[in-house]
Amino acid sequence: DAGITQSPRHKVTETGTPVTLRCHQTENHRYMYWYRQDPGHGLRLIHYSYGVKDTDKGEVSDGYSVSRSKTEDFLLTLESATSSQTSVYFCAISESAGGYGGELFFGEGSRLTVL
Protein backbone atom coordinates (compact mmCIF):
# COMPACT_ATOMS: atom_id res chain seq x y z
CA ASP A 1 0.00 0.00 0.00
CA ALA A 2 1.06 3.56 -0.73
CA GLY A 3 2.37 5.52 2.24
CA ILE A 4 -0.68 7.55 3.13
CA THR A 5 -1.73 8.28 6.69
CA GLN A 6 -4.94 9.99 7.67
CA SER A 7 -5.56 11.42 11.13
CA PRO A 8 -7.65 11.24 13.09
CA ARG A 9 -9.26 8.00 11.91
CA HIS A 10 -12.38 8.65 13.96
CA LYS A 11 -13.76 11.85 15.39
CA VAL A 12 -17.00 12.88 17.05
CA THR A 13 -17.60 16.58 17.38
CA GLU A 14 -20.43 19.03 17.94
CA THR A 15 -22.11 21.34 15.49
CA GLY A 16 -20.29 24.65 15.17
CA THR A 17 -16.84 23.44 16.19
CA PRO A 18 -13.85 23.59 13.86
CA VAL A 19 -12.34 20.32 12.66
CA THR A 20 -9.11 19.62 10.82
CA LEU A 21 -8.30 16.35 9.12
CA ARG A 22 -4.74 15.63 8.12
CA CYS A 23 -3.39 13.60 5.24
CA HIS A 24 0.30 12.72 5.23
CA GLN A 25 2.10 10.97 2.37
CA THR A 26 5.58 9.56 2.05
CA GLU A 27 5.42 8.97 -1.73
CA ASN A 28 6.34 12.51 -2.83
CA HIS A 29 3.34 12.53 -5.20
CA ARG A 30 2.38 15.89 -6.62
CA TYR A 31 -1.41 15.54 -6.51
CA MET A 32 -3.48 15.16 -3.36
CA TYR A 33 -7.25 14.96 -3.03
CA TRP A 34 -9.96 14.99 -0.41
CA TYR A 35 -13.13 13.00 -1.12
CA ARG A 36 -16.15 12.38 1.02
CA GLN A 37 -18.17 9.19 0.85
CA ASP A 38 -21.84 9.02 1.78
CA PRO A 39 -24.40 6.26 1.19
CA GLY A 40 -26.05 6.73 -2.18
CA HIS A 41 -23.52 9.32 -3.34
CA GLY A 42 -20.36 7.37 -3.96
CA LEU A 43 -17.17 9.40 -3.69
CA ARG A 44 -17.38 13.14 -4.20
CA LEU A 45 -14.38 15.41 -4.60
CA ILE A 46 -14.11 18.24 -2.07
CA HIS A 47 -10.78 19.90 -2.91
CA TYR A 48 -7.54 18.88 -4.50
CA SER A 49 -3.99 20.11 -4.68
CA TYR A 50 -1.60 20.05 -7.62
CA GLY A 51 1.41 21.31 -5.73
CA VAL A 52 2.55 23.14 -2.61
CA LYS A 53 0.17 26.05 -2.01
CA ASP A 54 -1.72 25.16 -5.22
CA THR A 55 -5.26 24.02 -4.56
CA ASP A 56 -8.59 24.02 -6.34
CA LYS A 57 -12.22 23.29 -5.59
CA GLY A 58 -13.99 20.07 -6.33
CA GLU A 59 -17.70 19.43 -6.73
CA VAL A 60 -18.70 19.76 -3.04
CA SER A 61 -16.33 22.39 -1.64
CA ASP A 62 -18.80 24.60 0.27
CA GLY A 63 -18.02 24.62 4.00
CA TYR A 64 -14.51 23.24 3.52
CA SER A 65 -11.07 24.76 3.13
CA VAL A 66 -7.71 23.14 2.49
CA SER A 67 -4.05 23.96 2.83
CA ARG A 68 -0.86 22.42 1.57
CA SER A 69 2.28 24.01 2.94
CA LYS A 70 4.48 20.96 2.33
CA THR A 71 4.46 18.30 -0.36
CA GLU A 72 3.67 15.59 2.15
CA ASP A 73 0.77 17.20 4.03
CA PHE A 74 -2.72 18.15 2.89
CA LEU A 75 -5.12 19.50 5.51
CA LEU A 76 -8.89 19.63 5.25
CA THR A 77 -10.64 22.10 7.57
CA LEU A 78 -14.28 22.40 8.45
CA GLU A 79 -14.46 25.91 9.91
CA SER A 80 -17.80 25.29 11.62
CA ALA A 81 -18.92 21.69 11.38
CA THR A 82 -22.54 20.88 10.53
CA SER A 83 -24.44 17.61 10.74
CA SER A 84 -24.50 17.42 6.94
CA GLN A 85 -20.72 17.03 7.06
CA THR A 86 -21.00 13.74 8.91
CA SER A 87 -19.25 11.41 6.50
CA VAL A 88 -16.24 9.27 5.79
CA TYR A 89 -13.41 11.36 4.36
CA PHE A 90 -10.79 9.83 2.12
CA CYS A 91 -7.50 11.36 1.15
CA ALA A 92 -5.95 10.23 -2.11
CA ILE A 93 -2.68 10.88 -3.89
CA SER A 94 -1.48 10.47 -7.44
CA GLU A 95 1.75 10.99 -9.31
CA SER A 96 0.02 12.47 -12.33
CA ALA A 97 -3.31 14.26 -12.55
CA GLY A 98 -6.19 11.94 -11.74
CA GLY A 99 -8.22 13.46 -14.51
CA TYR A 100 -5.55 12.58 -17.04
CA GLY A 101 -5.15 8.96 -16.17
CA GLY A 102 -3.24 9.17 -12.93
CA GLU A 103 -4.00 6.24 -10.67
CA LEU A 104 -5.28 7.32 -7.27
CA PHE A 105 -4.00 5.74 -4.06
CA PHE A 106 -6.37 6.16 -1.14
CA GLY A 107 -5.79 6.47 2.57
CA GLU A 108 -7.72 4.41 5.12
CA GLY A 109 -10.35 7.08 5.66
CA SER A 110 -11.44 9.32 8.52
CA ARG A 111 -14.91 8.83 9.94
CA LEU A 112 -16.36 12.13 11.17
CA THR A 113 -19.59 12.39 13.14
CA VAL A 114 -21.05 15.84 13.81
CA LEU A 115 -23.70 15.84 16.55
Place this chain on the structure above:
Amino acid sequence: GQQVMQIPQYQHVQEGEDFTTYCNSSTTLSNIQWYKQRPGGHPVFLIQLVKSGEVKKQKRLTFQFGEAKKNSSLHITATQTTDVGTYFCAHNNAGNMLTFGGGTRLMVKP
Protein backbone atom coordinates in the same frame (compact mmCIF):
# COMPACT_ATOMS: atom_id res chain seq x y z
CA GLY B 1 -19.60 18.42 -15.19
CA GLN B 2 -20.48 15.25 -16.95
CA GLN B 3 -21.88 12.45 -14.87
CA VAL B 4 -21.66 8.72 -15.20
CA MET B 5 -24.41 6.38 -14.11
CA GLN B 6 -23.51 3.01 -12.69
CA ILE B 7 -25.97 0.14 -12.79
CA PRO B 8 -27.06 -1.79 -10.92
CA GLN B 9 -26.67 -0.16 -7.50
CA TYR B 10 -26.75 -3.54 -5.78
CA GLN B 11 -26.36 -7.12 -6.91
CA HIS B 12 -26.71 -10.35 -4.95
CA VAL B 13 -25.26 -13.42 -6.63
CA GLN B 14 -24.68 -17.01 -5.65
CA GLU B 15 -21.03 -17.95 -5.47
CA GLY B 16 -19.99 -19.23 -8.87
CA GLU B 17 -22.40 -17.03 -10.82
CA ASP B 18 -21.18 -14.27 -13.10
CA PHE B 19 -21.55 -10.56 -12.36
CA THR B 20 -21.51 -7.46 -14.54
CA THR B 21 -21.63 -3.77 -13.65
CA TYR B 22 -22.07 -1.01 -16.19
CA CYS B 23 -20.91 2.59 -16.32
CA ASN B 24 -22.81 4.82 -18.76
CA SER B 25 -22.23 8.40 -19.87
CA SER B 26 -24.19 10.71 -22.16
CA THR B 27 -20.94 12.22 -23.45
CA THR B 28 -17.67 10.82 -24.71
CA LEU B 29 -15.18 9.90 -22.01
CA SER B 30 -11.46 10.41 -22.45
CA ASN B 31 -10.65 7.48 -20.17
CA ILE B 32 -12.25 5.32 -17.52
CA GLN B 33 -10.80 3.85 -14.35
CA TRP B 34 -12.20 1.10 -12.15
CA TYR B 35 -11.76 0.79 -8.39
CA LYS B 36 -12.81 -1.80 -5.82
CA GLN B 37 -13.67 -1.03 -2.21
CA ARG B 38 -14.00 -3.90 0.24
CA PRO B 39 -16.51 -3.44 3.09
CA GLY B 40 -14.96 -1.12 5.66
CA GLY B 41 -11.97 -0.47 3.42
CA HIS B 42 -10.71 2.12 1.01
CA PRO B 43 -10.97 2.19 -2.80
CA VAL B 44 -8.20 0.35 -4.62
CA PHE B 45 -7.33 0.96 -8.26
CA LEU B 46 -8.03 -1.96 -10.59
CA ILE B 47 -7.45 -0.75 -14.14
CA GLN B 48 -7.61 2.08 -16.63
CA LEU B 49 -9.10 1.98 -20.13
CA VAL B 50 -8.24 4.61 -22.72
CA LYS B 51 -8.87 3.31 -26.24
CA SER B 52 -12.17 2.88 -28.01
CA GLY B 53 -13.29 -0.76 -27.83
CA GLU B 54 -10.48 -1.67 -25.44
CA VAL B 55 -10.76 -4.95 -23.54
CA LYS B 56 -8.50 -5.86 -20.66
CA LYS B 57 -8.49 -8.94 -18.44
CA GLN B 58 -7.27 -9.57 -14.94
CA LYS B 59 -7.79 -13.24 -14.08
CA ARG B 60 -11.59 -13.58 -13.72
CA LEU B 61 -12.23 -9.86 -14.32
CA THR B 62 -12.88 -8.49 -17.81
CA PHE B 63 -13.04 -4.76 -18.44
CA GLN B 64 -14.44 -3.18 -21.61
CA PHE B 65 -14.57 0.35 -22.98
CA GLY B 66 -17.31 0.96 -25.52
CA GLU B 67 -16.61 1.74 -29.15
CA ALA B 68 -18.09 5.23 -28.73
CA LYS B 69 -16.26 5.68 -25.40
CA LYS B 70 -19.55 6.42 -23.66
CA ASN B 71 -19.81 3.28 -21.60
CA SER B 72 -17.74 0.70 -19.85
CA SER B 73 -18.33 -2.59 -18.12
CA LEU B 74 -16.69 -4.84 -15.57
CA HIS B 75 -17.52 -8.53 -15.76
CA ILE B 76 -16.54 -11.07 -13.14
CA THR B 77 -16.67 -14.73 -14.13
CA ALA B 78 -17.56 -17.30 -11.47
CA THR B 79 -17.73 -14.98 -8.49
CA GLN B 80 -16.04 -15.87 -5.23
CA THR B 81 -16.68 -14.52 -1.73
CA THR B 82 -13.47 -12.53 -2.06
CA ASP B 83 -15.14 -10.48 -4.81
CA VAL B 84 -17.51 -8.89 -2.29
CA GLY B 85 -17.32 -5.12 -2.26
CA THR B 86 -18.33 -2.00 -4.12
CA TYR B 87 -17.02 -1.42 -7.63
CA PHE B 88 -16.64 2.15 -8.85
CA CYS B 89 -15.95 3.56 -12.26
CA ALA B 90 -14.26 6.96 -12.46
CA HIS B 91 -13.55 9.36 -15.27
CA ASN B 92 -11.92 12.66 -16.08
CA ASN B 93 -14.60 15.27 -15.45
CA ALA B 94 -12.49 18.36 -15.97
CA GLY B 95 -8.77 18.86 -15.85
CA ASN B 96 -7.18 17.33 -12.81
CA MET B 97 -10.38 15.98 -11.33
CA LEU B 98 -11.40 12.34 -11.27
CA THR B 99 -15.15 11.91 -10.81
CA PHE B 100 -16.60 8.68 -9.50
CA GLY B 101 -19.81 6.93 -10.36
CA GLY B 102 -22.18 5.91 -7.57
CA GLY B 103 -20.79 2.37 -7.40
CA THR B 104 -22.24 -1.12 -7.60
CA ARG B 105 -22.28 -3.10 -4.40
CA LEU B 106 -21.71 -6.80 -4.97
CA MET B 107 -22.80 -9.37 -2.39
CA VAL B 108 -21.91 -13.03 -2.86
CA LYS B 109 -23.74 -15.86 -1.11
CA PRO B 110 -21.51 -18.82 -0.36
